[in-house]
Amino acid sequence: MKTTNIPGALMLAASLFWSCSDDDNGPVMIPADAPVITAPTSGSSYILTEDNAAGQADRFVWNKANFNVPTQVNYSLQADIPGNDFQSSASLGQTTATQLAVSTEHLNNTALRLGLPAEEASEMEVRVTASVNAHTEPLISETILVSVTPYGSDGGGGSYLWVPGGYQAAGNYGGDWSPAEAPQLRSLPDSDTEFEGYIYFGTASEYKFTAAPEWGNGEYGDGGSGTLLLNDGENLSAPAGYYLFHVDTENLTYSLLDTQWAVIGDAIPGTGWESDVDMTYDATQKTWSIALDLQPGEMKFRANDDWDLDYGDDEGDGTAEKGGTNIMIEAGGSYTVVLDLSTPGAYTYTITAE
Template sequence: MKKLSIFLLAIVSFAGINACSSDDDVVFVAQPDTEGIAFTSSVANNYVLTAATNDNVAERFVWNDVDFSTPTTVTYEVQGSASESFEDFIVAGTTRENNMAVNVATLRDLAEDAGLDNDPTTPEPSTGIIYFRVRAYAGNNGGNTLEQISGPVVLNITLPEAEGEEDEDLPKLYVVGNFLAASGYGTDWSATDGVPIAAEAEGNTAYEGFVYMNVDAPQFKILQTNENFDGNLGDAGDTDGVYTGTLESPGVNAGTPDGTGGYYLVSVDTEALTYELTETSWGVIGNATPSGWDSDTDMTYDPATQTWSVTLDLTEQEATENGFKFRANDAWTLDLGDTDADGSLEFAGDNIGVPEDGNYTITLDLSNPGQYKYSISKN
């Protein structure tokens, strides 16, 4: 999966001034700077867009204030189009500030308007161009609106092959037990509500995935399918709730290593008939974070979204030498980084960079087994 890197977007100049009068003889007179509007940051031209990063900030448009020399409010409207002429366009948003973030989903919508696709039968990614500009207007955007419109900025877009097509076909097992309802998954012991864990590839007998067991004494089994209990695997011990690390069919209900609940990395080998549970609590660490590389900043788990998140101040850092990573249990036994800078995570992957100083919300999503991802959004 590919992720759009986060950069600042600047627009070169505003052009086009209209003065109109209304029926009540209120007249707006524009007195813009003779050199036009100066914008304050550079533009990243190349973008790789994936559905997995739809909620991520793609670009932050930054411009300086417009002075219409009238006692009225000024609103800025960010427009995107598949055509340089902006014959048809979408409004990405409006603001009275001099900057606005645009997310990946908006760019993907425009890319589709431009005729790009992500056909999985096509060996090469689909590429194309989309355009953005900013319109500033005075007052309430009525029939006598005074406005200035910038020239367009060109964005080169790449849509990779359709995501998830191949991943959906990976072999999966399903974890069911007495924890499903309390953990936000569904009905206890329901095969259809089983939590999936996945193999790395077809024919691989090693499965893994993260499962939240929010009860005091979890008990569970491993199912071959999310339709029924045929061929279910349980612990090879003698009593329900035991944890021996060995599986048999049907076996007794398995438990956790210390008999308590938590957020577990579940690993199963269907050939060796073994399983392992590692309880985890996640945080971020790195020289982009307030505590540097010395200690983690803890994240909080939300069962409703099945994600971990934290809001904190970050400093600008460039990957891969600097930045931050995700780490479990305040140790380096389990850590996740982004080697390809695409929004997907790998164990022991590279550091993740931060584009500029600011307050950010970081989200970690481990709910899709083997397809772990994150987002970082400036507040």
Template structure:
């Protein structure tokens, strides 16, 4: 009986040991230091530079393992101080060096959590693995650098006011014509007083950011100091709003939109007016259209029953250009037509056959 007990005990111990070994992950070897970039290196990413130029080259000492094997390296970044809780991989290689260009590195950095045009600290490390799940990955030493990323999104201003409850985060936006420009414009339903508000460094709109109002003369002059007057739309309506924060000017022009063309019941002689919905911030219309082939025929959108401001679709890609080509109608029928001017400088439309 004593021998049987010892045999069972030995068998149970072996079973536990084998079971533990099946799940045991070991790491054998060593990993050294990152060689480049240097600790504290400063990188300012430039949106005007050739985006295929190299932004950063990371190099490191080889990792070693107890047996000769192929090693895969992954360069990882994370916002400094986060202990790589959410690492972003910027590339993989079997060598001990990796380079990435401006465009890709800027994307990785903003994905990691740094804000455009704001200097931020970034940690870099290298992970090595040999493709064996029983061997834990090894990590190099860490270096911290400083990076200023950018965005090429069009700069924006918010237009909070009486028309939407003075709530900056939900306010309609204006957009500049290009990165680095200050000539903002967009379409806004206005009803009473309003202001212009810049985003903070993270891109968020809220009170406390720089804002602009009227200088008190109601002549289209902006000021950005305490005590400025609110701008005021005395007649509620849909407006083309412009503001230039360098020239300190602004303007509003009430616009009513319609469609015109030989695909409509009234041809090229008159517009059929569209209706603005403040809830969706879109104009819409249900109308019978006849098949017409662009670019010589079809429909266009125009403002205030005139040709000074009209939108077409050059390239038939669903995006609109001022003075663009006529929009063809492929099939006769009853259509729901929408015009979306709520995304400044990126205007779209839709034609849905009912």
């Protein structure tokens, strides 16, 4: 009579089951058919205007990628200059659908970020990548070549980064973590990859940098030790303060300088050029101000009781320039002095007699 060791058989079956489970994490995904961009067609041309910034520049459409198993596919629409092989590409958006609407403002900012000159027609390559997880090779479409004529922001060129975070509501910058309402950093006049701007953190907070006023279009996270990671990394963080931000998207570095602003000069009775008189920040107006008596003489704005960072006025037109000429006070009297650093790259001040 044949007997069967039931417990032993069960243990053997369990052993086989777990052995199989360790080696088999699900259906094998085999990248097969890459997405194909069907609209717009290669050779399309875009002349962008600031009047239509909020409108749609175009809707990009592509065929679904095939990984040989039913699964959610993540698509990334990327742009770069021809011949760069997408080594420093910019994101036009991410989606799980097979189409993506791109706004005029976003396409414009992407073109400027890639170094395309304002008010000139230049070529841009666009492609779609399809991915499912970190273990499966992505599928990449053939590129299309389009012509883009970007406009210069505020008529003066430049591109922007947005800084959404948990500080926004406390600093009068709209809702927390809202890129569309977040303050901006603007590219420097001599660089398309270096950005600067002042932002007030009314409370300690986390934040990120985004390449567009929306999520999913290129975000910079913490790479550690003052470095950034594109589309990766944890949230950045900072204590409460009024910061001068500097970001380099080419070298993926950033820095913050906490600033307290003051006035200094021989136009200020009793202090002269020896010591500062501190100004007060108004989060509602986003300005620094002080009411004080002045006498005929000169003055400047200075940060942190130090000459490493100061503003004067080279043309005498109310524009504050870094390291600029001393500001003249012609007549003595009571004045309200206001410094506005809220618009990146366009800093201003007023000196109003009471």
